[in-house]
Amino acid sequence: MDLSNPFMSNTPTSSPVKGRGSASSRRSGRVERLQGSPTRPPRRSRNPGAVVYSDRFLPQRTEISLPAIQAIGSESGGEGFAGRAGLARGGSVDTENQVEWQRERTAHETFDTVLKNEIFGEMLARGAVGRETSIDRIRNTTSSSGSRAGSDSRSGSPLRSSDTEGYSPLRSGSSTHHSSDTELHSAPVTPRKLFASDPHIQGTTNSPRGATLLSYSQRSSARRPSTASLLQSQFIDPVSPVRPETKQLLLSPRKQVRRIAKVPYRVLDAPSLADDFYYDLIDWSATDMLAVALGKSIFLTNNTTGEVFHLCETANEYTSLSWVAAGTHLAVGQGNGIVEIYDVAKKKCIRTLTGHLDRATCLSWNNYVLSSGSRDRTILHRDVRMPEPYFERLQTHTQEVCGLKWNVDENKLASGGNDNIVNVYDGTAAQPTLTLTEHTAAVKAMAWSPHKRSTLATGGGTADKKLKVWNISNSTRISDTDTGSQICNMIWSRNTDEIVTSHGYSKYNLTLWDFPSMDPIAILKGHSFRVLHLTLSADGTTVVSGAGDETLRYWKLFDKPKHRIPTSSSVMFNSMNRIR
Known part of the structure; x- marks a missing residue:
């Protein structure tokens, strides 16, 4: 009856079959290899005017409708990525892991804010009041029935309809074409600029904040820099690939989520x-x-x-x-x-x-x-x-x-x-x-x-x-x-x-x-x-x-509770109790 002793306390892929094959198969293999390169533009076929597309290039968005912006700009955790993540888990909160769920929701909200600011930061900044940043506008946006996708453009959204005309968050040097949300009228383009200080990359973006994750450029004929130099330029270059507000958000101190041990010590x-x-x-x-x-x-x-x-x-x-x-x-x-x-x-x-x-x-x-x-x-x-x-x-x-x-x-x-x-x-x-x-x-x-x-x-x-x-x-x-x-x-x-x-x-x-x-x-x-x-x-x-x-x-x-300095009223009340 002694109480002093605690309880101790990737599956490899198969190699291709070697052989000469036909000329057409060898020619199609070269085309696929060229199309799969992330640094080369898509090749054109022999037919004049035809363009061969590949899945390594992002198409240019020429227009985003106001209802779509309003839906993405809604409050995090509602219709945003965090809210959809919650629905993906079955629409209910795991009550046995409440602390972990709160930590996950905070991470989703931060991701929502960063993504919205990178896509719509310039548009949100046009209507900023005083010193309000795009991050503040995203955080202060409230989710309401009037800000859902498909609602009237005059609903209570921080974005005006005039701000959306002709705007494309993914720009290229070509002119902008107006289209619906699902129509794409321009050919894919190659990413042009990732780091502003890289001499081997020529940027043509007109964004006043320099390089962004969503800006595009054409590569020069110079020798491709090594991966080590790219990583070094990312950290040494004073120009960040993200917006200043996003950088400030990511570097700001996080609110510590309470940790509760699930096992007895x-x-x-x-x-x-x-x-x-x-x-x-x-x-x-x-x-x-x-x-x-x-x-x-x-x-x-x-x-x-x-x-x-x-x-x-x-x-x-x-x-x-x-x-x-x-x-x-x-x-x-x-x-x-x-x-x-x-x-x-x-x-x-x-x-x-x-x-x-x-x-x-x-x-x-x-x-x-x-x-x-x-x-x-x-x-x-x-x-x-x-x-x-x-x-x-x-x-x-x-x-x-x-x-x-x-x-x-x-x-x-x-x-x-x-x-x-x-x-x-x-x-x-x-x-x-x-x-x-x-x-x-x-x-x-x-x-x-x-x-x-x-x-x-x-x-x-x-x-x-x-x-x-x-x-x-x-x-x-x-x-x-x-x-x-x-x-x-x-x-x-x-x-x-x-x-x-x-x-x-x-x-x-x-x-x-x-x-x-x-x-x-x-x-x-x-x-x-x-x-x-x-x-x-x-x-x-x-x-x-x-x-x-x-x-x-x-x-x-x-x-342990933080020490609180007693107020004058509590001191007086305690002294009266001692007198009584």
Whole structure:
């Protein structure tokens, strides 16, 4: 029962048949080789006026209609390449790889912007307002029904119809011919200029920005430069082959996409960790001490030093445990209904509290008040400074009380039961001020928001599978999400406005949700049994999960919060609290 050891932790092508062949075959082979060269113009046949085309040359576009420009100029991710890529994946987002999907979408949006700017940058710059660049115009273009292909030319597009007349993004030295989108009236031309500083390439483009990826030129009769010199000229030449706005976009710092490790960085063996939905057997203290109840024993792990030691054992079975806020004392519930309080420094039980007639399955602290819920359907409030075992008994549930959560800042208590009911109390009042009855299964998983006042999240069991968020102050439901699996436990992150849920039947995973959008950010897999136990580290960065597969897994999900300088109003408010 040692917790200190982690789990370690091109198919070749066939050669052509050699032979002399006929004269016509040899002659056609020479023609094909000449046509396949990327540096030679297409050969003409013997018939006068006929042109032999090859697939190595791009035809010249003599005109692009306004609806086509409007469609390509629409917002990235809508009708652009990123949007079409999303449709190609089936029209839905892979919720199990949300972070990777966001990174892919960002790359598609950058590609869209670069391509549109290279093709339509000069046209967009004509109508620029002030210092707005073509990149800004592409980013600020909104997708609307009036900017789809085939819409009226007077729709809300940043491009005027007069700007499109006679414009061809792929230019040659020849005159421009007007045609439809599908008609091509000019013969293909050879690319003429790739790098402005290359003396072997003669450019004839009239673009004020120099060479572009889409400009064309004719090669001189000089010797063809080597590949090394071309690559060297690309990096040494101050004139970039792309527009200045595109170059600035590509060289600008990128927004860092959050990375979440999909595997735990540490796995501990936890033999005899109970596989019971109603138990709560792990908790992390403010002093960075992890407590784990394994069968009839409790072990403590110091995550700073890695030390593991045995705290206590019982003839019964441990069913719940909870650290006091200071992290110096640990409350432990047993299968016979007794609640014990241990001084961790002395490794000694200093208090034994009675009152329950059956197992005590949930515990929660509010300063010096310890509340316990039991299968005897009662909630007991205990003042640890008083000699009496409890000072208030609540009988508001008709079945086992399986969840208790104190909101210490607002002095509110939430309780969930096997009767599918959630009750909210003001302090230690005997009757609830609010009763929530929308769940259709037992409610064990509950979490108060550390960022918004009077915001409570609750999760239902196997027959419900719903993650609901409530505004307690006005008794309204903020969101209702079907998770597709039994919700066994829940944590609301202190560092970010996100919720972590652990699941049982039948997914056995952890899910990270963004609030208030309730989009799944990441799904963490690894356990092979129900993930019943969940706790958060003292610094709010790491989540530890425990399951019936008798393992504890450490997941690094959040970054440390940035230090915030308190405002004058908060300083005054804190000083008033200290005076009171």
